[in-house]
Amino acid sequence: MPVIRRRKPVAPDSKPEGNDDNDNNNNNNNKRAAKNGAQKAKWSCVDTCYWFIGCVCLTWWILLFCYNTMPASIPQYVTEAITGPLPDPPGLKLRKEGLRAKHPVVFVPGIVTGGLELWEGHSCADTLFRKRLWGGTFGEVYKRPLCWVEHMSLDNETGLDPPGIRVRPVSGLVAADYFAPGYFVWAVLIANLARIGYEEKNMYMASYDWRLSFQNTEVRDQTLSRIKSIIELMVATSGGKKAVILPHSMGVLYFLHFMKWVEAPAPMGGGGGPCWCSKHIKAVMNIGGPFLGVPKAVSGIFSAEAKDIAVARAITPGFLDNDIFRVQTLEHVMRMTRTWDSTMSMIPKGGDTIWGDLDWSPEEVCAPSSKNQENNDTHIEGAEGVVSQRKKVNYGRIISFGKDVAEAPSSDIERIDFRDALKGHVANITCNDVWTEYDEMGIGGIKAVEEYKVYTAGSVVDLFHFVAPKMMERGSAHFSYGIADNLDDPKYKHYKYWSNPLETKLPKAPDMEIFSLYGVGIPTERAYVYKMLPSAECYIPFRIDTSADDTDEDSCLKDGVYSVDGDETVPALSAGFMCAKGWRGKTRYNPSGIRTYIREYDHSPPANLLEGRGTQSGSHVDIMGNFALIEDVLRVATGATGEDLGGDQVYSEIFKWSERINLKL
DSSP states (O other), X not given: OOOOOOOOXXXXXXXXXXXXXXXXXXXXXXXXXXXXXXXXXXXXXXXXXXXXXXXXXXHHHHHHHHHHHSXXXXXXXXXXXXXXXXXXXXXXXXXXXXXXXXXXEEEEOOTTTSOEEEEEOOGGGTTXXXXXXXXXXXXXXXXXXXXXXXXXXXXXXXXXXXXXXXXXXXXXXGGTSEEETTEXXXXXXXXXHHHTTOOGGGEEEOXXXXXXXXXXXXXXXXXXXXXXXXXXXXXXXXXXXXXXXXXXXXXXXXXXXXXXXXXXXXXXXXXOOTTHHHHXXXXXXXXXXXXXXXXXXXXXXXXXXXXXXXXXHHHSTTGGGSSXXXXXXXXXXXXXXXXXXXXXXXXOOSHHHHHOOSSOOSSOBOOSOHHHHHHHOOEEEEXXXXXXXXXXXXXXXXXXXXXXXXXXXXXGOXXXXXXXXXXXXXXXXXXXXXXXXXXXXXXXXXXXXXXXXXXXXXXXXXXXXXXXXXXXXXXXXXXXXXXXXXXXXXXXGSGGGTTOTTSSOOOSOTTOEEEEEEEESEEEEEEEEEEEOTTTTTSOSEEEOTTOOOSSTTOSEETTXXXXXXXXXXXXXXXXXXXXXXXXXXXXXXXXXXXXXXXXXXXXXXXXXXXXXXXXXXSTTGGGGOHHHHHHHHHHHTTOXXXXXXXXXXXXXXXXXXXXXXXXX
């Protein structure tokens, strides 16, 4: 018979024999589970940020999907229900008037806005053949930032391609129609031209590698020769109708260079002769042109920042020193951009004569925008005319070390000349992961820059020779920033002078017209208050002092930046002076008397988010979608003259400022 064994009953409070180890394991497991649960329950700020960003992105993509799938009439109906009936686009309006395509149109993009693609690279960029490194989605910046910086940089000695790297401009209208998805540059203007009959056969995007010096675009890519040939072809195939040229931003300076290059004999020039522009160009309509440079270029070269970057760094200290590049982001940016010779084309030209000295400037008083002028000015009538009561600002002091220096009488400022200061290597190189030219200056050289205290447009060029000698050595061979004493001097036949309107003559083309189209009514960077960092040997030693501010609500000093009237990037003085005075009538800069016109567009921001970037914007890039500007362009392209547009259209004090500049004409 099978033996049946009975288990011994166990009392409720007793423990089975031999289970001590199991109990210990269970207790340990329970403790671990409790600990893990506590850890999982703990919710950090980083987790919250990630979830918030994820929710925002998901919501955005869902809304974008719904927007793209719904019939086009629905969003238009909603928009019109909120904002009222939308005005007809300029192209549709002029088409109803019976205007049609007539003169061929050439677009000349500016710095930054033109796309660049990779044709040859190092191993880290193996999958990027003919992919955009600049423009488009900018995905490679986030995927492989150091590789991207390496391929976007030029050779620091030659200003051309580094060994084993070829980055070239994108061709066609797509090169600069959109800078990034949804962010238009030329697209709105192109679409309106298409409405009156334009297409690619009579529109041309003169794309070029905007990183190069202007003459080097011809040396490396023959870009200037291509522009010349395309314009000649377009004029020939349109029945002899001359071209209308539309340069934007730095493209304005590039086309100034082209107009001298095309006349000059080979091999330095294009060999077109002195009448080429007269035969082939009806009008040059410069949009947001930095004819005399921009102070923003000074801060960009000096400390790799402008107002927006300085404010962002003040809000999030340390972020820009340790973010997508892992270490010293702005040092990477400085090292890259200082190889781009084109940035030197926008250093302020004309020195103290144009931009002012320690005690004088053309703008003279605080005038950040035309609207503020209308609302806040009070005037006194005197023997010398109208005298403004607005606060005087020393705009001529483009860089001041300290707010007290920016505002002090010049006689109270003690300065020590930096030009003969001894340079040396930094004392502590352990934190310098990225080489910049500041690493060769030493603490003594850096302090010498600070002890000079204040820099005007005239001394800024000397400052750059001191702090960025390699960059300026290349730049001095391609650009000049002075004022010509005698324009008939043979030295001004050299290409380094061709993009400076104060050192060159306009073409012999009396029937051609030149327009300055630009926005006003937006505070625009004009001068900066700087400070030196205590840890100068580790980072870029100079920064905009964002703590420098004025308590006055209408002050022109905010976050360490003095502002004037302009388009947010180019002060009105730089955009308008040449057409207001330098080229007006027959002058030594305009011997054939080319007619010049100023067309200012007073900035009006969009009334709501549904208007996007607005149709009345005066901002430097957004103005490309300004309906009034587009209508002016279309009318000239269809045959109108400057007089047909109504002549000058001015909202700023550009004529008053121009008269204060004592320039030999």
